[in-house]
Amino acid sequence: MTTLWQDFVGAEVRYIDTPSCGRTRIIEAGTDNKDVLIFMHGMGGHAEAYCKNVVPLSDQFHVIAFDFIAHGLSAKLDIDYSLDIYTQHILEVMDVLGIEKATLIGESMGGGAAGVLAAENPSRVDKLILVTSGGIPIVTEQGREDLKNLAAMSAKSKGQKPTFESVQARMRWLLHEKNWGMLTDELIELRLQYYSQPELAAIAPKVFGFLKGWVAGTYEPPLIPLEKLETETLFLWTEHNPMHDLPAAESAVKHVKNGKLHVMRGEVAHWPQYEDVDEFNRIIRKFVTEGDV
Numbered sequence: 159m160t161t162l163w164q165d166f167v168g169a170e171v172r173y174i175d176t177p178s179c180g181r182t183r184i185i186e187a188g189t190d191n192k193d194v195l196i197f198m199h200g201m202g203g204h205a206e207a208y209c210k211n212v213v214p215l216s217d218q219f220h221v222i223a224f225d226f227i228a229h230g231l232s233a234k235l236d237i238d239y240s241l242d243i244y245t246q247h248i249l250e251v252m253d254v255l256g257i258e259k260a261t262l263i264g265e266s267m268g269g270g271a272a273g274v275l276a277a278e279n280p281s282r283v284d285k286l287i288l289v290t291s292g293g294i295p296i297v298t299e300q301g302r303e304d305l306k307n308l309a310a311m312s313a314k315s316k317g318q319k320p321t322f323e324s325v326q327a328r329m330r331w332l333l334h335e336k337n338w339g340m341l342t343d344e345l346i347e348l349r350l351q352y353y354s355q356p357e358l359a360a361i362a363p364k365v366f367g368f369l370k371g372w373v374a375g376t377y378e379p380p381l382i383p384l385e386k387l388e389t390e391t392l393f394l395w396t397e398h399n400p401m402h403d404l405p406a407a408e409s410a411v412k413h414v415k416n417g418k419l420h421v422m423r424g425e426v427a428h429w430p431q432y433e434d435v436d437e438f439n440r441i442i443r444k445f446v447t448e449g450d451v
Contacts, residue, residue: 161344163447165209168216173231176250176315180233181244184224184251193284193446196259197223199294199427201366202328204230205354206345207265210435215442222260222272224251226268228365230296239365241293241380244271245278261446265289266428273382283302285303285390285446290399293382294410299370304401307331320353322346332396334427382406384413393419394438398427420451 159384164367168188176182179326185205195215199207205223212221214364227247230238237243248271252260261284264272269291269327288294291414294304308331318324326346331339358365391414395407420441426433 159342161342162206162209164347168213169331174251174254176247179227179247180235181249182224182227182229182233183248184255184327185212186220186221186222187213188218191216191218191220193218193403194220194222194260195220195442195446196248196252196260196262197431198244198256198262198268198272199223199226199229199265200268202229202353203266203268204349205349206230207361207429208431210438211431211442212316214435214439218443219446222241222251222255222316226271230352234355236361237364241267241270241274243267245275246270248275249279251283257282260288261285261286261412263289264291265431267292269293270380270382272423273384273387273391274380277383277386277390280388283389285449286387286389287442287445288318288382288391289393289394290396290402291382291393292402292405293380294402295381296382296402296435297406297409298403301401301403304403308401311364319346319352322350325350327354331400332428333433334425336425337427339435340433348361370440380411384410384417385415387414390416390418390445392441392451393417394422394441395419396422396426396428396430396432400428411433418445418451420445 169185171185174182197208204225208223215221228234262272269288270293273293276286303435393407393411411419422430424434431438445451
């Protein structure tokens with residue numbers, strides 16, 4: 159298996175300054191191509207979630223992955239975090255890079271932010287691809303149980319110094335158990351390094367604290383206004399996605415005027431872009447260029 163930085167050979171890693179979200183790390187390739195793809199990771203993630211996609215897709219597209227505010231190596235600001243902050247961050251990244259319009263590809267929390275942006279600023283979005291996305295209603299008891307398990311895992315680590323074992327357990331939640339062998343020590347140690355940043359520890363309760371309230375029913379997570387979406391939208395899902403399971407996607411897509419659903423064929427869970435690279439990249443290409451899968 160190649161290392162992360164072998165995967166990123168041909169990409170540029172750099173930093174930009176955004177007006178309200180601060181210093182932002184981006185990984186970029188294919189800058190001579192006209193059509194722009196912007197990849198957004200989930201909560202607790204970072205741009206390396208797309209290490210298998212940025213360079214392979216850059217032969218045809220201008221591809222960008224970036225660290226959200228308070229994630230990876232982007233700025234850690236002491237503010238109240240919400241989905242609106244991440245939506246604003248996407249817009250600011252586009253503005254600073256001079257990108258008027260792009261296809262947004264968001265996984266988990268990143269999908270929720272991308273969906274809200276597409277509903278509120280449709281002129282900035284070519285196509286929308288929601289990958290095992292948040293921002294849609296949980297409709298099954300199993301989905302609600304998955305949420306409780308995630309919240310319990312987060313609560314257990316609250317106030318504790320992250321370890322290789324705790325990060326490994328958290329990342330195993332992302333993958334189908336048959337794919338746990340794909341979690342290399344390099345990838346786990348990289349996330350451990352990000353989680354161990356002192357400036358993150360100071361604001362972590364504000365970044366991750368809403369999960370407890372969500373489970374308790376004291377916090378209602380913002381949802382994508384599905385009926386307002388005019389953009390061509392692909393729900394790219396798996397049969398084993400935790401929390402927002404396949405019934406959630408099947409229910410959500412019915413409310414989107416130009417919505418389509420594709421279910422990955424293999425045994426993959428929350429990270430299809432990493433677990434089944436060939437099918438994922440093929441579906442991205444086909445939907446972006448043809449509007450179909």
